[in-house]
Amino acid sequence: MAKFSIEERNQYHERIKPYRDKIVEIGGREKSLLLEIQKNPAGTAFKRLTLVDEMLNLASYHILISLVSQTRLKVKEENALNDGRKSLYKSVIYLEEVVSNYVDVPYSDYEEKLAEIASMDAAKRYRLIRKMGLAINLLEEAYGDNTKWRWSFVELEGRFAATAKNIIDLRNAVANTDPRSPNYEPTVYHLRMIKKLLGQAADRYREKYELSTNRVDDFKQGIHFLGALRRLHVLMGDRDDAETAKKKLEIWSQKLETDIKRMETQKKA
Numbered sequence: 070m071a072k073f074s075i076e077e078r079n080q081y082h083e084r085i086k087p088y089r090d091k092i093v094e095i096g097g098r099e100k101s102l103l104l105e106i107q108k109n110p111a112g113t114a115f116k117r118l119t120l121v122d123e124m125l126n127l128a129s130y131h132i133l134i135s136l137v138s139q140t141r142l143k144v145k146e147e148n149a150l151n152d153g154r155k156s157l158y159k160s161v162i163y164l165e166e167v168v169s170n171y172v173d174v175p176y177s178d179y180e181e182k183l184a185e186i187a188s189m190d191a192a193k194r195y196r197l198i199r200k201m202g203l204a205i206n207l208l209e210e211a212y213g214d215n216t217k218w219r220w221s222f223v224e225l226e227g228r229f230a231a232t233a234k235n236i237i238d239l240r241n242a243v244a245n246t247d248p249r250s251p252n253y254e255p256t257v258y259h260l261r262m263i264k265k266l267l268g269q270a271a272d273r274y275r276e277k278y279e280l281s282t283n284r285v286d287d288f289k290q291g292i293h294f295l296g297a298l299r300r301l302h303v304l305m306g307d308r309d310d311a312e313t314a315k316k317k318l319e320i321w322s323q324k325l326e327t328d329i330k331r332m333e334t335q336k337k338a
Contacts, residue, residue, distance in 0.1 A: 124160035230266035
């Protein structure tokens with residue numbers, strides 16, 4: 070920031086001081102909660118959900134600092150954005166610890182993990198996922214299109230999509246889509262969001278494979294997310310959408326098989 074006057078720098082630091090103070094405050098609460106979890110495991114899932122929310126708040130303050138820098142100094146504050154990205158990853162990890170990070174598996178494989186948060190209603194689950202999605206979108210916008218972190222966001226978006234799916238009560242999802250259910254509105258919106266996220270995660274992993282890494286694992290991960298989308302459509306009785314996802318899965322799987330054979334042939338040549 071050497072090219073800015075002392076006054077400009079002082080104004081900038083004065084403007085972001087409340088955000089810095091909040092960051093320190095949240096960091097202290099995180100340490101206290103983690104220590105509490107170690108000492109007393111009772112209610113661990115809800116304590117971790119509190120950590121999820123705290124890390125989302127932490128990320129938002131880092132993003133605000135970057136926005137102030139861009140507005141006042143016309144400079145992107147990379148350190149703040151990187152800290153925001155780390156905070157978002159921590160948020161997702163804390164949520165994974167509660168609901169699992171499984172992608173394409175039956176609900177019964179992770180249902181037991183949700184037992185501890187059974188009292189958390191559908192609206193609260195949906196609000197938490199919306200908040201996480203908004204934070205990720207804001208961070209990506211703050212970085213801009215030409216960031217070196219472009220492809221790393223594919224993993225973050227994918228892990229977010231998986232947790233967004235895994236936190237919802239799929240055992241009662243069909244019943245909750247009945248307009249007479251008190252959980253109707255948040256359940257319908259949450260399911261709509263999950264379907265969108267799973268489809269986007271699949272497409273983004275394939276895009277990463279074709280435009281960046283050419284790694285088979287990336288394409289396979291995209292196929293896993295597509296499989297999860299199809300599984301959800303089947304569970305919800307969306308026959309047409311399930312059939313569409315099935316056909317897409319077949320095409321992608323065939324494409325991957327062809328690519329693997331081509332790669333093997335090139336290695337031997």
